[in-house]
Amino acid sequence: MGDGDGGTAGGREAGPRCIALVGPFGSGKTTLLEAVLARAGAIARQGSVDQGNTVGDASPEARAHSMSVEANVASTDYLGDRYTFIDCPGSVEFLSEANGVFGGADLAIIVAEADEKKLPALQIILRSLEDRGIPHMLFINKIDKFQGSIRNLLKAVQPASKAPLVVRQIPIWQNGIATGFIDLALERAYVYKEHATSEVIDIPDEEQAREVEARFEMLEQIADYDDVLMEQLLEDINPERDLVFGDLVKEMQTGEICPVFIGSASHGNGVWRLLKALRHEAPGISRTRERLGLATEAGKEPLLQVLKTVYSEHGGKLSIARVLSGTISEGDTVTRPDGSEARVSSVLDLVGQQSKRRGEAGIGETVALNKVEGVLTGETLSANGKPPENLCELDIPDPVIAKRVAPTERKDEVKLSAALQRSVEEDPSLRFTHIQDTGETLLEGQGEMHLRVALERLTGKYGITAETGNPTLPYKETIRQSTNVRGRHKKQSGGHGQFGDVVLDIKPLPRGEGFVFTDTITGGVVPKQYIPSVREGIRDYLQEGPLGFPVVDVSVNLADGSYHTVDSSDQAFRMAGQLAMREGMPNCKPVLLEPMCKVEIFCPNDATARINAIVSGRRGQLLGFDARPGWEGWDAVNAIMPESEIQDLIIELRSATAGVASFRKAFDHLAEVTGKQADQVLQKYGKKAA
Known part of the structure; x- marks a missing residue:
């Protein structure tokens, strides 16, 4: 009898399965996929991530960075059943790859290792599965390197999971090394064999008491959902194996429990038993349809x-x-x-x-x-000719970082746009937009590495070299005081000349009011048909004020002027409006404005103090923080921050939180920039810089 022998009560649903492999970055998902494919006979030999010869992570970008950067799909047969495994990236920056996969997966195997630093990342994954109602099991990988207690590890993990973590296997220790395991449901012990089926042995005498305790704890957990089993336990009746397996299967499939298996994917330990659990316990297409x-x-x-x-x-x-x-x-x-x-x-x-x-x-x-x-x-x-109702909505987080992208050679502009469109189709968590005001194309994503990989694909897959940089920030300017100014455009060059004459009252408006144009013309000194042209001339000027930025929150009144019956025209009055603004605006004490954003940062609460310091160090105004609703051990920090300080904020946030922090932002208001900060902006972006 081998590592995989054993069964479950009742019939199991026949048919192909779709299994998602998920888990924090570096937990061994790709190695587990490799081990599964080798044992199922899909590949002749188990490859290694370090050697770069695995079925998953085969793209140039994944190999270059030694990490999963897209979901990898592999189908195989095992004991007459068809399985498709989809290995999803573990980095927070690429987690959205799993969003589409979850739409059709029957079950998720969460691959984790005994590293408490990765608990917040594990919680993000668990939350995503729980919100979608996807049955899941936990595979504690790298048991060969584990030092400590599985029970203590799961106590630390349990707050991250809404469902109870139910231990199905406990390790057999020898000189501090896991040499095998005891299956608590089968009541059998197994000794690991390198890349081979584990050997069944009698439960060692020294493990008997530990096995009895652990099994009873497992039974108590599943009895919470079965009155018959609870009654048997209270009466000290040893339940039949079929009842135990039936409860384990039902409660896992309905999301009431999360069973826990152990093993070492790199050595193939525990993989046969995991495959057997999938064969007998994984839900099928009928439950996924439901x-x-x-x-x-x-x-x-x-x-x-x-x-x-x-x-x-x-x-x-x-x-x-x-x-x-x-x-x-x-x-x-x-x-x-x-x-x-x-x-x-x-x-x-x-x-x-x-x-x-x-x-x-x-x-x-x-x-x-x-x-x-x-x-x-x-x-x-x-495929029946009728539009179907969409069954799943992709839950795509807002981008947290952006780069402007332009082809190195102008002839590649159309090619770049097509390549970016394909990139977004492959990875909907990317976004690209064309900014009308600046003429820039922005590529936005979930982190620095996310954008780096996307840009590498432009070159590697589509043959496009691109120039990148930070987006131009939408600075604005306004005025602090009023003025009255005349603008006269007069030109004579044979034939009809050009004549337009206007007097403008320029005044500041409260923040957020935009641009307001009025006229108080009397007596027809500026004919009505030319007044719209004056307004357009003023609008032309407001695209770039005295400091070199678009002007906002300004009121302009056309108070007086004059015209010529022959030489006046729409164009002449448009030019007169521009000229008056150009002469008058520098006298209105122009001031620089920067966009301020309301930011909500999500982080583990042990990092909240560090996050607060980061926000303050970036000229942010802290509004406070509170527990993140529904997320045990997480906080939501709220602040107002200059957009200029948010461009690379995610890099520092992730560094302070083991890679798991995220944020969302929304424009809030424009604020004056003065002193050294204003000088730096004007030197870099203003008219003097040009």
Whole structure:
């Protein structure tokens, strides 16, 4: 009997499974995928992340940075069942990759290690799964390097999980090294074998008392949801194995518990047992349909959920999709929620970056649809000609950092725009926008590394070299005092000349009022048809005031003027308006304004003091902090900060919080900048700088 032998009570749902592998950065998800594929026979030999020969993390960017930067898909068969594993990145900057995957996953395996510094990252992942109602189990990896107590570790982890963490296996220790484990549900002991099936042994005498205690604790936890089991425990009746397994399966599938397994992915320890747990305990497509709001029993009409979009260098666009009902075949036409249609060029199986063509895919299978143009991650597709209701909304966090992007060669502008559009399709947590005021194209993302990888792809995948830098900040200027000024535009050069004459009253307005234009012309000294041209001339000037920035919060009244019956024109009065503003504005004590943002920063509460210091050091005004609702051990810090200080804020926040802090911002108001700060801005961006 091997590491994987054992079963569960009752029948299990047949059909393909879709399993998401999630967990904090560096916990070993890609190594676990490799171990699973090796044991299932999908690959001949287990690769190593360090050696750069794994099925996952095969992109140049992932290999260059030794980290997962996109979700990797691999399908395989195990004991006659079909499984698709999707390895999701663990870094907070790339966590959004899992958003689409969660739309079609039956179960998530959370891969974690015994490092309390990673608990906040683990909590983020647990919260995401819990909010979506996705069943999950915890795999404590690197047990071969673990020093300490599993019980104490889980006590530290438990506050991060709403569901009780139920230990299914306890390690067998020998000279401080985990040499095997005891399965508390099967009541069997196993000794690890390097990259081989574990050997079944009798539970060692010295472990008997520990096993009895741990098993009883497990039974007590699951008995909270089963009155029959609770009654048996109270009467000291040893429950039958089928009852125990039945409760473990039901309570995991309904999210009432999170079972905990242990092992070492790099050595293959515990992987067989994990696979057997998936085979007998993982929910299938019927429960996933129910979670998505569909009937448990599927009809024959094809319905698919798009989990991820990939642009391969040679194969074009691939839409990774889970078949929720019916069968999808090569050549079928699918309909998007907006009613548009696309044809499926081919249906593919994926193992990392390797694909294999197949004619069709049935319910529960996860496949790649080739060249389904227009289809986006997170969309639900039908193949019956009717637009489907979208079953999942992608929960995309706001960007926290931005860079301006421009092609090194001007001829690549159209090519850059197309490449950025594809990048956003592949990764919806990226955003690119064209800023009308500055003429800049901004690429926004979830962190410094997130943008770095996106820019590397522009060069590596699309052959575009780009210049990047910080975005131009939207500084403004206004005035402090009023003035009265005349502007006369007069030009004679043969034939009709040009004549326009205006008198303007220029006054400051309260902050936020914008631009107000009025006229008090009497007697027709400026004909009515020319007054709009005066206003347009003033608007032209306000695009760049005396300091070199757009002018706001100014009132201008056209008080007087004169005209010429032959030489006056719209253009002449437009020029007169500009000239009056140019002469009058420097006398109004212009002042620089900078945008101020309301910022809400989310962080573990042991880092709150550091976050407060960072905000204060960046000219921020702290408004206070409070416990983050629904997040045990987290705070939300509120502040008003200059936008100029927010550009690279996320780098410092992440450094102070082991990589997990995030924030959201919104424009609040414009504030005056004076003294040394104003001098620095004017020297760098103002008219003098130009």
